Amino acid sequence: MDRRDFNHRMAAALASALAAGQLAAQTQPSGGPPASADKPAANPDHDMSKFPASWTGKEQIAMLVYPGFTALDLAGPQYMFGSLMGATVHIVAKTLEPVKSDTGLVVMPSITFDECPKELDFIFAPGGTQGTLDAIKDDATMAFMADRGSRAKYVTSVCTGSLLIGAAGLLKGYRATSHWATHDLLPQVGAIPVKARVVRDRNRITGAGVTAGIDFGLQILEMQRDREYAQSIQLIAEYAPAPHLNAGTTRTAPRKVTSMMREMFSGFTRTASRTLKDAMSRPPPRT
């Protein structure tokens, strides 16, 4: 079998597995919710043992959820992390109770802080508005993030999640990004603000607001596997975005929209600033 055949077979097996839903992120059997879905039946046309070692990983990934998190901040990266063949993706929260997002979508954690593996490849925090500030004020959440973040291979966030990991002491001296409304607050947690959709500095990877999580996840796919793997998942996700409006940044939105939104987020931004000031003046949280 030459290299071309080899690649071809790899991709074939990958695509079949994706089509059959077999690359679904695994959740810990213990502590997991009673999912009503059975795993789709294995596709008899292919054999998982044919996967080359380099396309299968064994990442342990923990994605934090807390009341008021933004569901889309989570779902974009979760799609990408969940497409990492062999990885285990944990949805981690303080308890196993359902967690309501800021748009009302309710998700089930798969494990609690206590049950979460100590050594993670990725720890991830989604953003939100008031819910994120409440999470920053919560000692158990901060202690968990500080502990796992101090040992994780990569510490990551999307949107205002960077304030959360920053408040846990994980962005000191690192370049990072955040939602535009809170970008200027990054120095309060010791981070160096960079205006970009995805910022990687050593083992810190932060995404900008909400939908930046998809770009963030796609970059991680290439980083953890290879370019063709990432391209394959991009094609499966049909990620060729085409918004009919061009108001996604403070620069491209009509000046009126930008100035109104800036002005009106100012209350939240002020509250966030106070919350960060308080958080950074407290002794570091401990588990």
Next chain:
Amino acid sequence: MDRRDFNHRMAAALASALAAGQLAAQTQPSGGPPASADKPAANPDHDMSKFPASWTGKEQIAMLVYPGFTALDLAGPQYMFGSLMGATVHIVAKTLEPVKSDTGLVVMPSITFDECPKELDFIFAPGGTQGTLDAIKDDATMAFMADRGSRAKYVTSVCTGSLLIGAAGLLKGYRATSHWATHDLLPQVGAIPVKARVVRDRNRITGAGVTAGIDFGLQILEMQRDREYAQSIQLIAEYAPAPHLNAGTTRTAPRKVTSMMREMFSGFTRTASRTLKDAMSRPPPRT
């Protein structure tokens, strides 16, 4: 107060409400899950009663979930529907048990088929792979979709969700789109396939694969409110996508990736075709 002041105040109130999480989609109190999140406290700086009537709706929106649905197909549109001030967004399933998506994320339905309002403004179906075909084979799901779809103001889907609404008899004679791997199957449900990211034909609105749901949702925001409203939400979602790869369509992906993915989805596509053939030859489902 002149028009400019009026618009300004509107947007101010909107943005404050968004920042405070007050535009979160409402779920029915009865039948809803025990969410661990309390609603964020109201922002005392503004008064909801200041919203102009035209920016507040009262849409009843039902988003279907079923085992093996794609979470990102749901989360993109749910972000947008959930930003429609005044709307009620139901996450509807056969039972109130947690529903596991194809990437392992578990969501909680807010109501069952029986509890779902009869008259809806929007009925929405996300896609998936084998899970979607299983849903098409499920009489209760098809009867529910056929019933609500026959009376809803808009019948909508993202990704392979168009096969599902099509199998429920809701796309006959309508132009529609789907995930690229199943696009050619649309005529099997009587639809007229159109290669586009979002297709609207009268009161049917369908999106292409997975991430097209965000473009789909943004268009609906403008349709249901106005352009400035949609631009404001686009800015809040920081939806200025910038994938670092360009493999999101079968045309732009490297030829090798496209042909491998096409070939390898062919098994799923064949199974989907058989499932649709069976579904269309059965008598129409009834509630």
